[in-house]
Amino acid sequence: MTIHDDALDACVRASRTLGSDPSLVLHGGGNTSVKSTRTDVTGETVEVVLTKGSGYDLASIVPEGFTPLRKDRVLALAELESLDDVSLVNELKQASMDASAPSASIEAILHALIPHQFVLHTHADAIVTLTNQADGERLTAETFGEDVWVLPYVKPGFALARQVAVALADVDVRSLRGIVLRNHGLFTFADDAEEALATHLELVRTAAAALPEIPDGGSSPDVDPLALAGLRKELSEAAGAPMVLQRRTGTAVDALLGRADIGEITQRGPLTPEHVIHTKRVPMVGTDVAAYVAGYQGYVNEHRGLVGGELTPIDPAPRVILDETLGFLTAGRTVKAANVAADIYEHTAAGILRAEAMSGFRTLSPAEAFDIEYWVLEQRKLRAKGDPPPFAGEVALVTGAASGIGRACAQALREAGAAVIALDRDAAVTEANAADWYGIVCDVSDADAVRAAVAEGAGHFGGLDILVPAAGVFAASHPIDGFPAEPWAKSLNVNVTGLLTLLGAAHPYLALAPRQGRVVLVGSKNVPAPGQGAAAYSASKAAATQLARVAALEWAPDGIRVNTVNPDAVFDTALWSPELLEQRAAKYGMSVADYKRRNLLRAEITSADVGDLVAAMCGPLFHATTGAQVPIDGGSDRIV
Template identity: 30%
Template sequence: MEKTLTFQHVSYLWDDAKALELSGDEVALFLYRSNLLGADLRLTNYAGGNTSCKITATDPVTGEPADVMWVKGSGGDIGTLTKAGCANLYVDKLHALKNRYRGLAHEDEMVALFDHCLFDPKCAAPSIDTPLHGLLPFKHIDHLHPDALIAIAASKDGEQIMKEIWGDTMAWIPWQRPGFDLGLQLEATVKNNPGIRGVILGGHGLFTWGETSYECYLNTLEVIEQAAAYLQENFGQKRPVFGGVKLQNGPDAATRRKYAAEVLPTLRGLASSHRRMLGHYTDDARVLEFVNSHDLPRLARLGTSCPDHFLRTKIRPLVLDPAQMHQPLPAVKEYLQEQFEAYRQDYTAYYERCKHPDSPARRDPNPVVILWPGVGMFTFAKDKQTARVSAEFYTNAINVMRGAEAVSEYQGLPEQEAFDIEYWLLEEAKLQRMPKPKSLSGQVAYVTGGTGGIGKAICEVLLQNGACVVAVDRDRLEETQTELRQRYGKDHALTAAIDVTSAEAIASSLQQAVLQFGGVDVVVNCAGLSISKPLGETSQADWDLLQDVLVKGQFLVTQQAVEILRAQQLGGHVVNIASKNGLVAGPNNVGYGTAKAAQLHMSRLLAAELGPDKIRVNTVNPDAVLRGSKIWEGDWAAGRAKAYGVSVEDLPAHYAKRTLLGEEVLAEDIAKAVLVFVDGSLSKSTGNVLNVDGGVAMAFVR
């Protein structure tokens, strides 16, 4: 096959030097090819498609050579695929399953039989697409869902268009749900069309192959490139894209973000009526072109075509009326409540029309995708990654509709077929195998002072328990965000600049939190500083600074965050990090101790006020957290050492000795106290104070 290096619509990423290093290891080359294909979202979606290779391996039982297929396992992603994510099966046993197949009515029973074909019983679980690879004769196979190909596959005249582009070198199989029968159809199609380079599955995707990993990779790229080039030549030729622009002169980017941030907490609250959801917002140019078009109502109603798109975006999106969305906020909320209720009823009717006697119970009836002309797209899911990926999948669906409408007429998945995919018993079994959610899954924590010792420890403990975290602070933002994302995933952590004495800066950081995750559930006021001076040496500037940061800061942050919590109507938590000094009158500490006492009482007042909103307000009182704490980096340590007549080096021992337990208090101890207040362990506790000080009798609340 001639080597092609120039592509306009796909990314050619093959590195000959890297491939040479892997030569002789077909599985390593297969994984390399898979990762390259998964790195280009124009070729396939996250966790979409699958790849395979067939090798000769030594049977561990007989010692004889055996043909073994390596294929992406169930639920994997080719962009990050490793050996651990692959299933490997005897090819001859997969073919032997033809003798056990009883027809379309018995498709699901075949999946259990795949386990009896495993070469390595400890490998990843085989997916439903396994026979689609295993029954074909080729050594290397790619099954992808590229937008350009699905645009043709989802076109009314798709088969005719295929022949126009590739002649007799490609074949077509009409839509059918993946399974053993589709594998048999692929096998027969290849046998009856010798010499073809690939197969298009109607409404679904593409199969391509090659004798080597490189030949397969190049064949895949060339077919997708040719499809994309054909679409590009036809855009706007028959009619304007999506029927032309309906909404002219929409708001600019800053205004779109403002509108999105204002409505996101309300949308999130409504989308969370079944279970707490996280949100994602995008105003990608492709999305705006679609939502601002004349064809939006017609095409959105048709839903998606590719099963991978559909499974992550539901039967259809909720489309908002821009005129209704620009009313005063109370009217907008009422309108949204009506639209959500109408969507739920429509979804329930779809379920009732299409269900089978053995169908799983109806799932969450709320929309996953919400389209607001002029503003963009919102998606909601159980975690941030899934919400983001749902947006990517619907953007892929938009690309598909755009291409199909350019060359023919777009056709969505028939309703019954869509239902049978969504409520497939095998998909239900996969959902049931998912790990149990962590205690804070689906929750968003906003932590002031989040890059310091105590604040960062709080962020880490909340992340470890499933929360998404927004760490806001004045410095160390980039390094903290990088570190948290490396440890807990790119979708889980965000940092933002803040000055807790500035209402504008607080509003900006909260807007970033809302746009990133859809809202806020847990507010931790941890920002602070310390000044230890006797009365005569405490200046007015010292006093004002302590009051501004500790008291005014806690007030301003809570005031603005509570607006978001109330808009969501999901309850929530405010946890204020005060100090033992708010209860104990220590020496040389008038400014700091007074401010901490004010924090404590403000917490009690807010608990009394916010209880009817199911917003719990509690306080954690640390003492003497020296290691890693920002406040001990300045003059505070010297001031306290002077007050107690010891050296700075002896402070940790001094503080530990004076406690009842004789223990040093660490930042992690404070973080665990915050966790107890917000993870459901104390769900009926508000207005309380939890001392984490090793046991200081003078600080006992009663």
């Protein structure tokens, strides 16, 4: 359990300030520490270095996110001539006073070596842009002066700590305002957290003032979403698994896209070493996936000797794509991963442009980048990863997704890893908007709106894999004799014609799905067992089921499977108010509880049950099933 004290709380506040600025810290980057004391079980007072733990983000870190390391033990490690990274991680675990604490930052030794109470480290854009230049050493020295120590790039971990330990023998670190590590970032320190923070921000401002402005980018072109879907399929095949795409405009990348030398300056490497984990060493310029894959595999083969022992190859698909027609794209197994790559490359593009306007962008060598990308610690994480969710990297479109069965289907697919395009005429469908949920207000009876929504949604995530038409209307009960024209027409328009439009709009994207497309129509028990007074609903749902069967016939050559679920007596939807349930139960002389279980199995069917079945039918269990109708009704004696 973390013991709170004033110093740790001050470190948390400074850390969060740094972490809240993406020009200083991106997606888990940077680390901070504070020196304090703790009492062990024997009652002895122990000096500790509380260091940011692995898995925590500075923007949201809490006291529990700092690992209490015995300072004397960590400093003893710095005296060693060499220590491999796996052993270093093991030694830091043993140095911790709390076995439940997260693994400490790999740079913990460096934090311990600096004598000040507070140490702050970021990968500030301005700092790495200044150092990542042909004349970076001179520019950095002139910008900061003698009270900022500038060190050459050394791989993070023990080698970096050893470099600092040796250099400290000849330098009084208390005479310095900060330490700049070329290609890597900035350290500041003080015995007061606010002072360390103020110095950090001041040095970053000084570096930023020495840099030119970013040139304006050109206008971003409109993009054909089908072209994105085609590229996504190629990327997914290269990766060996489905990938989602994200497209961004209005960033520094737009200016980069307009340069004639984009194919050269973007291939020099990342802005800072850790970025290769998220973006690979270089982006793909253009859309020749096969050429990029061959280049990446050549890079791995050339440098694999740098890795001692077994090497687990990372898939060769690019994570950043720069193309004059498609613009700035990023790919990932999840929307979050694609967005992380996009965030990082926005900052990378700005750094490249600024450095090119000065002495020229220069960064890590391919060998140095490979050493980070295939670092033994990263390889261990790769091997330890469990299986991804079943629909990771896939995109599902669900209509009627604001509530009821549609919402349950969308949520089941989302929980199984899919990114969801959620359509509904109710604006509430947009309230859940997040990275993996894209709500679009759309009336499925409006053909133009449906076609536009499908294109917009597919363009947002790069394609479409799964389609679940769940939107529908249930007209008020009325006998056939004198059935009103308006509810009849509306039932057909929404339940049948709207479905026809939706299927036609979705088909080109489903045909490009990396794992082949899937459609699951939410039908009704009224198809095999219609009810009196429900002519409009029963007839329209029967027509919709026939449409799905025809689609199964027509789309089988594309590998698209089309199936239908037929729910019945799903009472946790907006159609069923407590009053209506009471009325229906009374009609049958039942309690509401018994009425809900009026089926052979005496089972209560929920929207979530339907959602789970729909998700299962989109999965591998049904890989050889198409044209089927599957009931979920607890068993009906009218059908069985």
